[in-house]
Amino acid sequence: MPFRTRELLEEWLAEFTDTDLAGLAEAEEHDSDPGTDPGLIIVRLHNATPYMFLQPVGPGDPKWAVTFGPREQELVLGSEELAGLAAELELAARLCAYLEGRSQEYIRTH
Known part of the structure; x- marks a missing residue:
């Protein structure tokens, strides 16, 4: 049963608790097929463009998937930018794990 509404995700x-996320991630509305979970988190990266998004794998499934937005050009980074991107990806991985944990908790208690 779909439950991850924009309000719940916000x-x-x-x-x-990771304050480094401030300004990077936001819950969004998106059109979803009937029977799918509408949850969507957009993460805007400072060290790579354009963005990535996190969304539930399927209705009632606590797993989340990360999808990277399309790129029109190759991404070329120096060591400093690459380290910054690695930190952003680590933060996104922690967020994804957190969302999976919260989804499991929600499923267990509702």
Whole structure:
């Protein structure tokens, strides 16, 4: 049963304790097929463009998938930018794990 509404995701983002996320991630509305979970988190990267998004794998499934937005050009980074991108990806991985944990908790308690 779909449950990850924008309002719930905004709550979860606010509770996510990593302050480095401020301004990088936001819950969004998106059109979803009937029977799918509408959850969507957009993460805008500073060290790579354009963005990536996190969304549930399927209705009632606690797993989340990360999708990178399309690129028109090759991404060329120096060591400093690459280290910054690695830090952003690590933060996104922690957020994804957090969302999976919250989804498991929600499924267990509702």
